Amino acid sequence: MKKLLLSIIMISGVCLIANAQTFVSTTAEMKNAVLEEFTGIYCTYCPDGHKRAQQLADDNPGDVVLINIHVGGYAAPSGSDPDFRTPFGTAIKDQALLTGYPSGTINRHNFSSQGWDDNGGTAMSRSYWDDGAAVMLLESSYVNIAAESTIDYTTRVLTVNVEAHYTANGPSSNNINVALLQHNIAGPQTGASSYNPDQILPSGEYNHGHMLRHMLTGQWGAVTTATTSGTTYTQTFTYTIPADLNGVAYELFDLSVAVFIAEGQQEIISGSNSSMDYILPPGITLVDLGASTNMTVPADYCDGNVTPEITVMNNSTSSVDTFEVSYVLDGGTPVTLVGNNLAASASVTMPFPAIVLASGSHLISYNVNTDNAVSIIDNISSNNNANSGVINTISPVAFGQSHSEGFESYNSGGSVINNAILINSSSENTYVVSNAVSGNVTWPLGAFENSDMAWRMRFYSWDPASEATLLFENIDLSTNTGNGLRFSYAQAQASTSNVDKLEVMASTDCGATWTTVYIEQGAALATSTPLSSAYFYPVAADWDSVNIDLGAFDGQSSVMIQFKGTAGGGNNLYFDDIAISNTVDLSNPYVLSTGLAEVSNSIFEAAELYPNPANEVAFVKLQMKKSAEVKVEVRNMIGQVVDLVSSVVLSAGSHTLTIDTSEFGEGLYFVNIYTGEDSITKKFVVTK
Known part of the structure; x- marks a missing residue:
């Protein structure tokens, strides 16, 4: 192995110094993934991107580098909002050819051959980040790169020692590339409560991380x-950290360094996160x-009684004489307690006075700090916050x-519904849509039937x-009889x-137990032909x-109704025109399937259609309670x-009964089964 020794030179005002270290691996390794995420404080779905990116890093410890780049219109501040942009973001964004937010590149690699690209460039929707990273992590790298960094607390000088070892010819x-990142930056973020509530701070602001600063x-x-193979590149970069960038303070103990090596300004071969030490x-x-x-x-939705509680762990080797803990409910006023004499490696649990939560969705955010001590600095602030998770409460x-509920009184994209709460722990996309064509949306979103809006x-x-x-809140069904539920x-x-x-x-019983009144899945749920391309x-x-x-449920004074969707790899689901009353037409009600499809009438004991999907032939199996003339017809969409x-x-x-489907085109069909008294409709799909 040979060393590349460089003399002291100046590049763009940065001192590069030869440094003979050997902390980089000299063994051939696989590539690491570098995710550059394009984001902005006004981007509604960007918190979901942040969440997915962090999960990707957590799932691949030490093998993923995250860099959040605030850039573009969604990052341009309004009024007194902070400016998280840098002079470097626009050029990186422009070469990626992104078309929407959140978007990102994995190793600045073009995945257009897999169909994962936004617009023929390197930018990809967040849905493909895991796929792109999986590809990169399975590729051999001809070079390993690593770094060790130090910040002098007094002079604010950052020193980064970089090594890159070539295990094969490049x-x-x-x-x-050496990127300075900052974490735990409090600021605004549209969509935080819906798509990444865990990052909401006690102040109500959002906790931004992995933010590119320089x-x-x-x-x-x-x-x-x-x-060439066997060569080790060694160089030292220094940077005097200013007090702020665009008015956003550089907090020395929230900084980190990421390094990566690229072929030109695109294809990143590998990267790594640097260690960080401090001179105090x-x-x-x-x-x-x-x-x-x-x-x-609380065990059920109707119990709003909670006791906020925080556990503080001293992970250091020094005792802490005094510290402060606080909680904030839904971004409101902090409630504070002071703790004393927490020994090294010890922990303490501190309860706050009990509170009663009103109806709605709530988040209790906690914080611990060193109570403005001058001689004690908590240099790892990433674990200073915790939260309760979303707590949903409903009036009994x-x-x-x-x-x-026809969803007519809400804006497209809204997820706060009167007399209802949304339970969405995975922060998936679910909200009101409008059939109106406006703004950047130039096509109908599909909210048809009896109105322009749907869920x-x-x-x-x-x-x-x-x-x-x-989930819809409690409805009183104790007065009227013959109650029903209708929806489209x-x-x-x-x-x-x-x-x-x-x-x-x-x-x-306020959600302690549930009774299923409707369930359909797969082809039985579908109302249209399969669509995989859009x-x-x-x-x-x-x-x-x-x-x-x-x-x-007649006679019950408190009945909650919930619509629960579970993704199985298919396309979008819409529902609308929800009505709960004693005026719903119950002449031919839906009945739950148990094996053979049970039918609520006097003629049919059960009915089953199989196979579904069908190809050349389908069968209808009927279990008759009594003799009757039966007519069976098939209709298209x-x-x-x-x-x-x-x-x-x-x-x-x-x-x-046999249905010859050999001449049917692919698509969704309906089998109508009639007698003089009753009828059944079954759906099935024909594939070729």
């Missing part, structure tokens, strides 16, 4: 031409106080004896098995193997309606009769 040149090596890095003046002691909470969360008193669960972009629930819905699979699911459930936006013919008998299967008298017992 190209004629590479670019070494590039010590300039826009595209320092060039090295010593790229006499009399300063560094400590690490961590916050957590194990507060008891019913808000009415009936309810209807959408955007399964197309959800992670498989993710769930979200729209539309959904498409992405392929016939998808098993997206919609469940509707009722509870009479978002499903339903037209009027794609909508179906369901009438559910809630008579079992626009209501045209495409086949009259049978019109025969069937005796009591089991019968199987």
Whole structure:
């Protein structure tokens, strides 16, 4: 192995000094992933991007570098809001060719051959970050890169020692990049409460992390031409950290350094996060106080009684004489306590006075700090905060004896609904959509049927098995009889193997237990043909309606209803025109399936259609309670009769009828089964 020794030179005012160290690995390794995330404080879905990025790093410890770049219109501050932009972000964004936010690049690699790109460039939607990182992490790297960093607390000089070792021959040149990042920056963030509430601070502000603040090596890095196998590049970069950038303070103990090596200004080969040490003046002691909470969360939605509680852990080797803890409810006024004499490696749990939560969704955020001590500095602030998680509470008193919701009084993108709460722990995209064409949206969003607005669960972009629930508060069904629930819905699979699911459930004990009153999934839920190439936006013919008998809940003074969607890899689900009352038409109500599809009428004991999806043939199995003349017809999506299967008298017992689907085109079909007294409709999909 040979060393590359460099003399002292000046590049863009930064001193580069030869340094003969050997902390970089000299063994051939796989690439690390470098995610440069383009974000902004006014981007609604960017908190979801932050959450996904952090999860990617957590799932691959030591192998992922995160760099958050505030850039573009969503990052341009308004009024007194902070400016988190840098002089470097625009050029990085422009070469990525991003078309929407949040977006990001994985190693500035072009994944257009996989169809993961935004616009033919290196930028990708957050849905593909995991996929892109998985590809990079499985590729061999011809070079390893590492760094060790030090900050002098008195002079504010940052020193970064970088080493890159070539385990194989590289190209004629590479670019070494050194990025200064900052964490725990409090500031505004649109969409935080919906898509990443864990990052909301006790102040109500958002905790920004991995934020790009400076590039010590300039826009595209320092060039090295010593790229042959066995060569180790060694160089030292220094930077005097100013008090602030754009008025946003540099907090020395919240800084970190990331290094990466690229081929020119694109393709990043690998990267790593630097270690960080501090040179302190006499009399300063560094400590690490961590916050957590194990507060008891109410067992049901109607119990708003909670006791805020924080546990403080002294993770350092020095005792802390005094410290301060606080909590904030929903971004309100801090409630503070003072703790004393916390020994090294000790912990203490501190309860606050009990409180009663009003109806709604709540977040209790906790903080611990060193109480403005001069000689004690908590240099690891990333663990100073904790929160309760979202606590949903509902009044035990019913808000009415009936309810209807057509989502007409809300703006598109809204997720706060009157007399309802959204339970969305995975922060998936689910909200009100409008059929109006306006702004950047130049196509109808699919809110048809009887109105312009509807609720959408955007399964197309959800992670498989993710769930979200729209829960309606207590309704009094004790006065009226014959209560029912009606709603309209539309959904498409992405392929016939998808098993997206919609469940509707009722509870009479504030959510402690639930009774399922509706459940459909896969092809049985779909109202349109599979669509895998784009978002499903339903037209009027794609909508179906369901009438559910809630008579079992007559006499109950407090009944909650929830709509729960579970993603199974398919396309979007919409629902609308929800009505809960004793005027719902219950002449042919929906009945839960248990094996064979049970039918609530006097003629059919059960009915089953299989296989679903069908190819050349499908079968209808009927279990007759008594003899009757039965007519079976098949209609397509626009209501045209495409086949009259049978019109025969069937005796009591089991019968199987055959549907020849060999001449049917691919798509969704409806089998209507009639007698003089009753009817059944079954849906099925034909694939070729």
